[in-house]
Amino acid sequence: MTASTQHAALIDFVRDIYGPDPLPLHRPVFEGNERRYLVDCIDSNFVSSVGARVTEFETQIAAFAGARHGVATVNGTAALHAALLLSGVARGEEVISQALTFIATANAISYIGARPVFIDVDRDTLGMSPEALRGWLEVNTRRENGRCVNAASGARIAACVPMHTFGLPCRIAEIAEICTEYGIPLIEDTAESLGSYVGARHTGTFGQIAAFSFNGNKIITTGGGGMIVTDDAELSARAKHLTTTAKRPHPYEFFHDEIGYNYRLPNLNAALGVAQMETLPEMLKIKAEVAARYREFCALHGFTFIDARAGTTANYWLNAILLEDRAARDALLEASNAAGVMTRPIWRLMTELPMYENCQNDGLDNARWLVDRVVNLPSSVPESEFGRLKP
Numbered sequence: 001m002t003a004s005t006q007h008a009a010l011i012d013f014v015r016d017i018y019g020p021d022p023l024p025l026h027r028p029v030f031e032g033n034e035r036r037y038l039v040d041c042i043d044s045n046f047v048s049s050v051g052a053r054v055t056e057f058e059t060q061i062a063a064f065a066g067a068r069h070g071v072a073t074v075n076g077t078a079a080l081h082a083a084l085l086l087s088g089v090a091r092g093e094e095v096i097s098q099a100l101t102f103i104a105t106a107n108a109i110s111y112i113g114a115r116p117v118f119i120d121v122d123r124d125t126l127g128m129s130p131e132a133l134r135g136w137l138e139v140n141t142r143r144e145n146g147r148c149v150n151a152a153s154g155a156r157i158a159a160c161v162p163m164h165t166f167g168l169p170c171r172i173a174e175i176a177e178i179c180t181e182y183g184i185p186l187i188e189d190t191a192e193s194l195g196s197y198v199g200a201r202h203t204g205t206f207g208q209i210a211a212f213s214f215n216g217n218k219i220i221t222t223g224g225g226g227m228i229v230t231d232d233a234e235l236s237a238r239a240k241h242l243t244t245t246a247k248r249p250h251p252y253e254f255f256h257d258e259i260g261y262n263y264r265l266p267n268l269n270a271a272l273g274v275a276q277m278e279t280l281p282e283m284l285k286i287k288a289e290v291a292a293r294y295r296e297f298c299a300l301h302g303f304t305f306i307d308a309r310a311g312t313t314a315n316y317w318l319n320a321i322l323l324e325d326r327a328a329r330d331a332l333l334e335a336s337n338a339a340g341v342m343t344r345p346i347w348r349l350m351t352e353l354p355m356y357e358n359c360q361n362d363g364l365d366n367a368r369w370l371v372d373r374v375v376n377l378p379s380s381v382p383e384s385e386f387g388r389l390k391p
Contacts, residue, residue, distance in 0.1 A: 001302055003328065007335040010377075013297050014341050017290065017382050021340025026318060027380045028221045030272075031389040032279045037271040044267075049244070051267025053274050058227070060277045061212065064194075065202045067229040069236035072265035072273075073243055076191040076213025079226030080108040082243055082263060083209045084159060086228075086235050087185040089114050093158035094150055096136075096184070098128045099349040099356075100367040101163050105189050106350045114158060117150070118351055118361035124309050126320075126346075126370060127170025128162035134178050136362045141182070148182045152360070159185045164193035164203050166376070167219070167317035168308055172198060176206045187211070191226075194219055195284045195315035196308075204229050214269075219283065219317045220276035222269040278391035284315055286385045291316040294377065306374070319379045320346075326372040333375060346374040 001009075014023060041047060054072050062070035073079040089095060091113030097105055099118035109116045120132040141148050141157060148157040160179050162170050172188065179186040186207030190196075193203040194212055204210030209232070214225035228239045241247075246260025265273075291307075291314075298305040304322040308314035323329040329345060336343040349367055350356040381389070 003331055004335070006301055006303070007332055009301050010297070010303070010332070011336055011339050011341050014336075014378050017293065018378055018380065019383060023341045023378045024380065025342045025344055025376060025378055026217045028216050029279075029283070029381050029386065029389060030275075031386045032391045033275040034272055037275045038268065041268050041271040046267045048266050049264035051270065053267050053270035054265055057222075057265070057270040057273040057277070060274065061194075061227045062229055064277070064280070065204050065210075065212075065229050067205055067210075068231045069229065069233065071228040071236055071239040071243060072270060073226040073228060073263045074265055075224045076211055076215060076226035077104040077108055078243070078261070078263040079211035079213070079228045080104065080161075080187070080189060080191075081111050082239055082261065083187050083211045083228055084108055084112055084114070084161075085242060086209060086239055087159050087187055089158040092155060094153065094155045095159045095161055096133065096157060097161040097189075098163060098367070099351050099361060099364050100126060100165065100346065100370060101189070101350065102191070102347055103350070103353070104191070105161060105163055106356055109161070110355070115155070116350065116356060116359050117157075118349075118356075118359055118364060120362050120364050120366050121165075121370070122171065123366050123370060124306075125168050125170045126165035126306070126374070127168065127172075128175060129366065130171045130174035130178055132362055133160070133175060137178070137182055140360075146183065148184055150360075157182070157184050159187050161187045161189050163189035163191070164196055166306075166320055167193045167196045167315040168306070169193065169196050169198045169203050169312040169314065172203065172206045179207070190229075192218065192317050193315060195280065197313040199311060205231070208232060209235060214273060214276075219287070219315055220273065220280055222265065222273040222276070225265050225269050225273060275391075279389040282388050283381055286381050286388060287316045287379070290379065290382070291319055294319050294321075317379065319377045320374050321377065322373045323375060324373070329373055329375055342378060344376045346371055346376070
């Protein structure tokens with residue numbers, strides 16, 4: 001089968017699922033109670049960062065993820081920034097993450113004045129490799145006064161932030177064990193993995209804190225929006241304080257006891273989230289069915305579908321395939337986008353961006369290999385399935 005024949009077959013297959021182009025990569029679906037809850041919210045006059053829907057949405061997300069507490073934020077980047085602050089990351093310290101990630105992961109570290117250290121990923125999960133993490137720590141760190149310190153820079157390794165890329169769970173249990181061994185706080189970047197599990201355990205519950213995103217392109221959306229989840233009641237209370245401008249509760253006085261952030265999610269956005277959560281279980285089933293169709297197509301047409309590894313369940317937020325090399329990747333990207341079917345490469349590595357090009361890394365061999373080969377395919381819930389999303 002020639003490359004052009006492969007491309008044509010894939011384009012036709014995507015159109016068969018989603019209908020006529022132009023076809024976006026992932027679009028939001030509002031087929032439940034979104035309009036009703038928004039109107040209720042407007043009628044109540046509680047449209048900003050105080051309102052019953054905010055608390056309801058926090059409770060829903062925490063319960064769904066199997067965490068004790070949720071604190072809603074204005075977006076996922078704010079949630080991650082706050083999570084780093086809550087974990088004690090300070091200016092001049094270092095945070096281990098992956099170079100194969102969306103820019104928000106690295107930016108949140110930089111907001112604090114900390115420096116990212118980039119570790120390689122596994123080819124099958126696209127997420128941080130525990131083998132690479134251990135290898136880097138063994139060679140590059142020392143113990144000093146009970147802390148893990150970078151031997152070259154002398155800076156404390158203040159946190160580790162792996163990401164569950166495209167909703168594919170990384171080897172988070174192994175990463176958590178390594179972080180415990182080295183005394184490094186673990187923060188999960190779960191921006192893309194609502195509805196993804198390792199065994200029966202939801203992503204975001206392996207570290208002390210995690211950060212979800214509800215951007216317009218995520219599996220459910222609040223327009224913008226994020227969520228901190230944790231089992232620690234003190235961290236949760238501090239998260240709410242820090243993200244509410246650090247204002248002490250009082251009937252009328254304005255007293256702020258530290259530098260805080262105006263990061264709370266508005267009630268209007270939370271109303272969308274509450275409605276979206278009602279349809280999430282059925283949405284996850286539909287997403288798994290779409291992934292199964294892609295899996296079968298790829299097996300018949302010479303593409304490699306990137307699947308969840310054994311023992312894990314992905315939410316299949318964005319389906320992805322592997323091409324032979326960068327030339328094959330680019331040829332598919334050009335053909336599909338010219339035909340009105342949106343496909344995308346994976347992100348550029350953080351170390352290829354000017355603000356992070358001098359950050360310490362371990363060579364990133366697998367990450368570089370993946371950048372040359374990964375293509376995302378349209379992954380929305382098809383319109384033909386909307387009837388199943390009525391709560």
